[in-house]
Amino acid sequence: MSGTFDIPIAAVVVSAQQDLWEITGHAARPFVPIAFHLSQVSDFGDAQAEILPILVKSGQTTSGSGGSAITPTPTEPGGSAAGFVAEINNTTKASAGTIVSHGAYGFNVLTGLDVVFTQEQQKLMAAGRRFTIELAGTPNDAITVTGTLTVQEVGS
Numbered sequence: 001m002s003g004t005f006d007i008p009i010a011a012v013v014v015s016a017q018q019d020l021w022e023i024t025g026h027a028a029r030p031f032v033p034i035a036f037h038l039s040q041v042s043d044f045g046d047a048q049a050e051i052l053p054i055l056v057k058s059g060q061t062t063s064g065s066g067g068s069a070i071t072p073t074p075t076e077p078g079g080s081a082a083g084f085v086a087e088i089n090n091t092t093k094a095s096a097g098t099i100v101s102h103g104a105y106g107f108n109v110l111t112g113l114d115v116v117f118t119q120e121q122q123k124l125m126a127a128g129r130r131f132t133i134e135l136a137g138t139p140n141d142a143i144t145v146t147g148t149l150t151v152q153e154v155g156s
Helices: none
Strands: 002-014 018-024 031-040 051-062 068-070 085-090 095-108 113-116 130-135 143-154
Touching (some): 002 018, 002 085, 018 143, 031 130, 095 113
Antiparallel strands (some): 031 143, 051 095, 051 130
């Protein structure tokens, strides 16, 4: 069996590079990132346009800091709690270890970013592995970001 969970970011002001999401897998359960969505709700109009780099990585051995822990929400009513640990908006990014890059994307702040990993693109993260989705560029000015990361935990 497995459980699917959403990890939301709800109207957080972002003005610096950071790990938007950091997932640390349960010691005995692998997980699979399924999809993520990003948008901003504060800057409108062509003068505010910018495209920010988003990097998907795993393998860091040192957790980030400066953000907050969040409880993943089961996508099924009455679903069990997640075994993995989720953090959002760590302004000191996760680091060290053998870091693997899984993808690079452009977040257009006017149109948002939706990434749904196809079955061929989905990466099974080993039990205990750390995974991040990183804002790798600094916004020209502060933006208010919303988004959701969906993760499936195998064996929960």
